[in-house]
Amino acid sequence: MKNLPDKTVERLSQYRRSLNNQLTKGKTNIFSHELAHLLHITPVQVRRDIMLIGYSGTLRKGYDIKEMINLIGKIIDTDEGQRIAVIGMGNLGKAFIHYLHEKGSKLRIVASFDVNPDKTNKTYAGVHCYHFDRMAEIVKKEEITIGIITTPPEVAPQIADKLVKAGINGILNYTPKLLSVPDEVYLEEYDMITSLEKVAYFVKHRD
C-alpha cells in the first residue's frame, strides 16, 4: 500500500469505527451509500477510498464488513501495535486514557507523566504516572513511539524537546501552543478552541 492521501487516512479510521459499530448490530455487509451516510460524505468518496486501499466489494451486496475492518487494520495499524505516552495528567490527559482503555485498539497507552506529586506514582485506568524527570528513561524502556501532550501550554515546548531527544517518532499536541520539531518527527497539532471558533464562524454566517 503506497502513499494514501491524507484525507483518506483520516477517513479509514472513521470507516473502521463505523464498521465495527455496524458489526455489533449484526450487519455483515454494507453499501457505499450507507457508509457514506454515516460519515456525512458521498458514496463516490467511499468507493474511491476503498479503491485506493485495493479492496473490492461485491456487486449488489456491498462490502464485507469484517474483511474491510481487517484490511484497514493492516494499513493503519502496525503488527506489534504502537506504544504511547500521555504527558500531562489533567482532565484532558485522563480523558484520553479512559477513552483508549476500553477499545481493543493496537494503540496502547503504556505510561503517563506529570509533575504534580499528587498524581505521580499512581495508576489511572491501568496506566502508571511517572514524574516528568523520568521521561527519557521510560520512553526508551517502554519503547514508546508516540507522545500525546496535554500539559499546560507554557511547558509544551520543553516537553516536546524532551520527547524528541528521547527518540519519539510522533507527537500529538493538544495544547494551543504551536510546537516545532525536527522533520523526522511527525507532528500533529490540534486545538479545541479552533474547532469551536470554526463552529462559531459558520453558525454566524449560516443562511
Place this chain on the structure above:
Amino acid sequence: MKNLPDKTVERLSQYRRSLNNQLTKGKTNIFSHELAHLLHITPVQVRRDIMLIGYSGTLRKGYDIKEMINLIGKIIDTDEGQRIAVIGMGNLGKAFIHYLHEKGSKLRIVASFDVNPDKTNKTYAGVHCYHFDRMAEIVKKEEITIGIITTPPEVAPQIADKLVKAGINGILNYTPKLLSVPDEVYLEEYDMITSLEKVAYFVKHRD
C-alpha cells in the same frame, strides 16, 4: 466579508492565538514569514489569507499585530459573543470549561449538563451544571447557540436531538459516535482516536 475558504477560517483562529502570544512578548509588528513559521505553513499562504480578509500590511514592516487581531475578531466573533453549553461533565467536558475559562474569548460557556447527581447542581469554574432534563429550558433561557457534546457515545444521538429541538444552531461533537442533524444546524465532528491513528499511520510510514 463574504465566504472565506474553510481552511482559511481555521487558520484565522490560529493566527489570532499566535498574534496574541506575540503581543504579550512586546512585539507590535510581524512579517508573513514569521507568522508562517509559527504555524508550520508557507509565507505565501499567510499573505493570501490576509489578502482574503482584506487586510494590508506595510511594506518592510509587516503586519500590525493589534490591527490584525481586531480584524480577525470582527470576522470570526459576533458582537454579542456566542453562548455555549457543554453536555457531559466527564474529564473532557471539564477540560473544555477550564480551558475556555481563562481566555478573554467572546465564546462563553454558560451552562453544562449531566445526569450524574454527584455532578448536577454544582458549579465548575463558574459554570453551573444542570440535569439533562432541563436542557430545553436552559438552552432557551440562556440563549445558547452552540452545544459541545462530551458525553459517552451511546447517548450522543439523543442529546443532539434534544439540542436541535431546543433550537441550537451549532454542535461540536467530541464523541466517536457520528451524528446526524438537520441541514440548518452546523455540525462539526471531532474524534481524538482518528487524530491518534493518523499520527500512528504516518509514524509507521515515515521514511
Place this chain on the structure above:
DNA sequence: TATTCCCTGTTAAAAATTTAACAATAATGC
C-alpha cells in the same frame, strides 16, 4: 539620489481533493 534589498499583494500555475459520469454486471421481476 541612485542602487540594492526585502517584503507585500496578486495573478497564474500546480497539486490535492472531491464530484460527476458512466461502463460493467449481478440480482430481480416479469
Place this chain on the structure above:
DNA sequence: GCATTATTGTTAAATTTTTAACAGGGAATA
C-alpha cells in the same frame, strides 16, 4: 430468458487549496 434495476469500479472533470512567480515600492545604504 430478457429487460430492468441497483450497485460497484474507474476514468475524467470540477473544485478547492496550496504554491510559485513576479511586479511594485518603501527603507537602507552609500
